[in-house]
Amino acid sequence: MSAATDAPSLAHRRVRRRWGAPLLFLLPAGLLFVAFLAIPIGYALYLSFRGMRVSGGGPFGLRQETWVGLDNYVAAFTDPELVAGLGRLAIYGIIAVPLTLGFALTFALLLDLPRLRGARFSRTAIFIPYAVPGVVATLLWGFLYLPSTSPGNWILERVGLGGVDVLHGGMLFGSVANIAIWGGVGFNMIILFTSLRGIPTELYEAARLDGASEWDIAYRIKIPLVGPALVLTGLFALIGTLQVYGEPATLRPMTSAISQTWVPLMTIYRDAFTRDNLSLAAASSVALALGTLVVSIILLRVTQKRTFGGS
Amino acid sequence: MMRRTAPVITALSAVALTLAACSSGSGSGGAEPDDGGPITLDYWAWGTAQQPMVDAWNAAHPDIQVKRTDAGGGTDSSAKLVTATRAENAPDVALVEYNTLPAMIVAGVAQDITEYSNGLESEFAPGVWSQATFDDATYGVPQDAGPQALTYNKARFDELGIDVPKTWDEFAEAAEKVHEADPDTYLTTFPPDGFGGVAAFAQQAGGQWWSVDGDAWTVDFDDDASVAVADYWQDLVDRDLVSAEPLLTPEWNAKVNDGEILSWPAGLWAAGVLYGVAEQSAGDWAMAPLPQWEEGDSAVAFEGGSALVVTTSAEHPEAAAEFARWMGTAEEAHAIQIEQGQYPASLAGQELTLESEPPLLMPKQKDYWETAAEIARTTIPEISWGPNVNVASSAYQDAMSKAVADGTPLRDALTAVEAEVVDDMKTTGFEVTQK
Numbered sequence: 001m002s003a004a005t006d007a008p009s010l011a012h013r014r015v016r017r018r019w020g021a022p023l024l025f026l027l028p029a030g031l032l033f034v035a036f037l038a039i040p041i042g043y044a045l046y047l048s049f050r051g052m053r054v055s056g057g058g059p060f061g062l063r064q065e066t067w068v069g070l071d072n073y074v075a076a077f078t079d080p081e082l083v084a085g086l087g088r089l090a091i092y093g094i095i096a097v098p099l100t101l102g103f104a105l106t107f108a109l110l111l112d113l114p115r116l117r118g119a120r121f122s123r124t125a126i127f128i129p130y131a132v133p134g135v136v137a138t139l140l141w142g143f144l145y146l147p148s149t150s151p152g153n154w155i156l157e158r159v160g161l162g163g164v165d166v167l168h169g170g171m172l173f174g175s176v177a178n179i180a181i182w183g184g185v186g187f188n189m190i191i192l193f194t195s196l197r198g199i200p201t202e203l204y205e206a207a208r209l210d211g212a213s214e215w216d217i218a219y220r221i222k223i224p225l226v227g228p229a230l231v232l233t234g235l236f237a238l239i240g241t242l243q244v245y246g247e248p249a250t251l252r253p254m255t256s257a258i259s260q261t262w263v264p265l266m267t268i269y270r271d272a273f274t275r276d277n278l279s280l281a282a283a284s285s286v287a288l289a290l291g292t293l294v295v296s297i298i299l300l301r302v303t304q305k306r307t308f309g310g311s
Numbered sequence: 312m313m314r315r316t317a318p319v320i321t322a323l324s325a326v327a328l329t330l331a332a333c334s335s336g337s338g339s340g341g342a343e344p345d346d347g348g349p350i351t352l353d354y355w356a357w358g359t360a361q362q363p364m365v366d367a368w369n370a371a372h373p374d375i376q377v378k379r380t381d382a383g384g385g386t387d388s389s390a391k392l393v394t395a396t397r398a399e400n401a402p403d404v405a406l407v408e409y410n411t412l413p414a415m416i417v418a419g420v421a422q423d424i425t426e427y428s429n430g431l432e433s434e435f436a437p438g439v440w441s442q443a444t445f446d447d448a449t450y451g452v453p454q455d456a457g458p459q460a461l462t463y464n465k466a467r468f469d470e471l472g473i474d475v476p477k478t479w480d481e482f483a484e485a486a487e488k489v490h491e492a493d494p495d496t497y498l499t500t501f502p503p504d505g506f507g508g509v510a511a512f513a514q515q516a517g518g519q520w521w522s523v524d525g526d527a528w529t530v531d532f533d534d535d536a537s538v539a540v541a542d543y544w545q546d547l548v549d550r551d552l553v554s555a556e557p558l559l560t561p562e563w564n565a566k567v568n569d570g571e572i573l574s575w576p577a578g579l580w581a582a583g584v585l586y587g588v589a590e591q592s593a594g595d596w597a598m599a600p601l602p603q604w605e606e607g608d609s610a611v612a613f614e615g616g617s618a619l620v621v622t623t624s625a626e627h628p629e630a631a632a633e634f635a636r637w638m639g640t641a642e643e644a645h646a647i648q649i650e651q652g653q654y655p656a657s658l659a660g661q662e663l664t665l666e667s668e669p670p671l672l673m674p675k676q677k678d679y680w681e682t683a684a685e686i687a688r689t690t691i692p693e694i695s696w697g698p699n700v701n702v703a704s705s706a707y708q709d710a711m712s713k714a715v716a717d718g719t720p721l722r723d724a725l726t727a728v729e730a731e732v733v734d735d736m737k738t739t740g741f742e743v744t745q746k
Contacts, residue, residue: 051738052418052739053739053740054417054739054740054741055740057526057742058446058526059445059446059523059526059527059528059698059741059742060413060416060417060445060446060698061417061741062417062418062419063417063418063419063739064419071738075738081709143561146560146561146562147562148561148562148565148566149561149562149565168716253557253560254557254560254561254562255557256503256504256555256556256557256712256715256716257712257716259708259709259712259713260705260708261709273390274386274390274701274705275699275701275702275705275735276390276393276414276418276701
C-alpha cells in the first residue's frame with residue numbers, strides 16, 4: 001500500500017487501475033464477511049485456548065480467564081458423552097437421511113409422471129410441513145408421542161392392546177428422526193422435482209419409442225440425470241444431521257431418555273450456558289465444524305466422479 | 312504470491328479502519344452525569360411477586376428508582392449474570408438462588424456487602440442467614456425461603472384411607488397402600504432430574520455434599536446419608552410404588568389434576584406451582600411437615616429460595632444494598648410477597664404470614680401458615696453449596712435419568728456425579744478433597 005502512495009510509476013498505476021475497481025466492489029461483501037464470519041470464527045478459536053481458572057486460592061477465589069493451551073481440546077475429545085453423542089447422531093442419521101431422500105425422490109418422481117391429476121395440490125401438501133417451524137413441529141409430534149395425549153395409544157388401549165412408549169428405548173431414535181423426515185421431505189422433494197423438470201422431454205419421447213416403461217424411464221434416465229441434485233440434497237441432509245439440536249432439545253422436557261448431551265450440539269449448549277464453560281464449548285464447536293468440513297469433502301469426492309462424470 | 316497478498320492487506324486495513332471508526336462512535340453514550348438527580352438501579356428478578364414489590368419501592372423512594380427486568384428463572388438468570396458481568400454491564404441488583412450464590416461469588420458477580428449489612432443478621436433465622444454469608448462476608452439479602460414440606464391431595468388421602476405419613480417408613484407404607492387400592496395411582500413422583508429435591512432429602516438425612524475446610528473444599532455426594540436416601544427411593548422405584556418421571560410435564564400435570572399423583576415433597580413454594588398446573592383440583596390439597604427419617608425428629612432442609620445480591624457492576628453499591636435490604640425485610644414488601652404465594656425469608660415476614668389467608672391451593676387448611684412457621688423454625692443451619700452447583704445439577708439430571716431408565720443403582724449415579732463435580736473443580740483450580 002505504501003508503494004502506491006509513492007510517486008507512482010507506470011507499472012504501479014497499471015496495478016492500481018487493475019485492482020481498484022474490483023476491490024471497491026468487493027469491499028461491502030468483504031466487510032460483512034470479516035465482521036460477521038472471520039472475526040467470530042477467529043474469536044471462537046481464540047476462546048478455545050482460554051479457560052476460567054481460580055486465582056488467589058481459597059474456597060471462594062475468583063475465577064479468571066487465562067491461557068490454557070490445548071486443555072479444552074483434550075477435554076472435548078476425552079469426553080465419553082461427546083463421543084457417545086456422535087454415536088447417537090450416527091444412528092439418527094442412518095434413519096433420517098436415507099428416508100428423507102428416499103421419500104423426496106419417490107414423491108418427486110411420482111409428481112413428474114405424465115397425465116397426473118391433483119399434482120399441484122399434492123405438491124403443496126407435501127411441501128407444507130417444511131413451512132412449519134421446527135419447534136412447533138416438535139411440540140406437535142411430542143404431544144402425539146406422549147402416552148397420555150397420544151391418539152395412537154388411545155386407540156391401542158381401546159382395542160385392548162397396551163400403549164406404546166415411543167419416547168424411550170430404541171423407538172426414540174425413530175421418533176426424533178420422524179420429525180426431521182416429516183419436515184424435510186417437502187424441501188428436498190422440491191429441489192429434486194425442479195431438477196427433474198429441467199430434463200429435456202425429448203429424452204423421454206425417445207425412450208418411449210424404444211419401448212421403455214415409465215419405471216424404466218425413472219430408473220435409467222431420471223435418477224441418473226438428477227444425480228447432482230441428489231448429491232446436493234444429500235450434502236444438506238448430512239450437514240443437517242450433524243447440526244441436529246432443535247428436535248431433541250424441544251422433546252427433552254417430555255422424556256428422561258434424552259440427556260443434556262444427547263447430540264454434540266446439546267453438549268456444546270450445556271457447556272456454554274448451563275455450565276458456564278464457553279471455552280470448552282468453543283473447542284467442541286471448532287472440532288465439530290472441522291469434522292463437518294472433512295465429512296462433506298469426503299462425500300463430495302466420492303460422489304463427484306460418479307455424478308458429474310469427473311472433472 | 313505478493314500480488315495476491317497486497318490487495319488482501321489493503322482490504323483488511325480498510326476494514327480495521329472502519330471498525331475502529333464504529334467502535335469509537337459507539338462509546339459516547341456511557342458515563343451517567345452525577346448531577347444529584349434520582350439514581351436508577353437495574354434489577355433482574357423472576358416471578359410474579361417482584362414487579363409489585365418494585366413498584367411499592369419506587370413509590371416510597373423517589374431518589375432511587377428501580378427498573379426491573381425478567382431475565383428468566385434462577386438457572387437462566389444466573390447464567391446471563393455471569394456473561395453480563397464479564398461484559399461489565401450486569402444489573403446493579405439481581406435475584407439469585409441460594410444454591411447458585413457461591414457460583415456467583417467465584418464468578419465475580421456478587422459483591423461483598425458486609426459494610427452495608429449492619430443489623431441485618433438479626434432479621435433472619437441462622438439457617439437462612441448462613442445461605443447468604445460465606446467466610447464471614449455477606450453477599451446477599453435473603454428474600455424468600457423454601458423449607459421442604461409435604462403437599463398432598465387430602466381429598467384422595469381421605470378417600471383411600473391414608474394417614475399423613477410422619478416418617479419415611481410410613482411414607483413407603485402409604486405408597487404401597489395407595490398403589491394397592493388403585494393401580495393407576497401413585498403416592499408421589501421420583502423425578503429422575505430432581506436435583507434440588509434429592510439434595511434436600513440428603514441434607515435432611517445429614518448429608519453434606521460440599522463443605523469448606525480452611526482453604527479447601529470437601530466433596531462427598533455418596534456419604535452414608537445420601538446413599539441411604541438413594542437406596543430408599545431405589546426401593547420405591549423398583550417396586551413401582553412411585554412414578555419415576557419428570558415433574559411438570561403435560562403428562563404429570565394431567566395426573567395431578569386427575570388425582571393419580573397424590574403428593575409432592577418439595578419446598579413451600581409447591582402450593583403455588585401446583586395451583587398453576589392443577590387449578591381444578593384446588594381445595595383438595597393440604598400441607599404437612601415433611602416425613603422424618605427417625606420418629607420425633609423435626610429436621611428439614613431448604614429446597615429453593617433466593618437472595619438479592621448487589622453486583623460488582625453496580626455504580627451505586629450503597630443505594631443498591633439499601634434496595635436489597637428493603638426487598639428482604641420491609642413489611643410492605645412482605646405483604647406483597649405473601650399475597651403472591653412466596654414464603655418470606657425474614658422472621659418478621661414469617662410472622663406476618665400468620666395473619667394471612669391460606670394459599671389458593673388449600674383454602675380450607677386454616678393452620679397452613681402456623682404449620683409453615685413451625686417447619687421454618689426447624690430448618691437445618693449451615694448447609695453449604697459448592698461453586699459449581701450448575702455442573703452438579705446437570706450431571707445429576709443425566710446420571711439419575713440414565714440410572715432410572717437402565718435400572719442401574721441410583722447410589723452409583725451419586726458417585727458418578729461426585730466424580731464429575733470434583734473433576735470440574737480441580738480443572739478450575741480449586742483445592743478439593745474427594746471423600
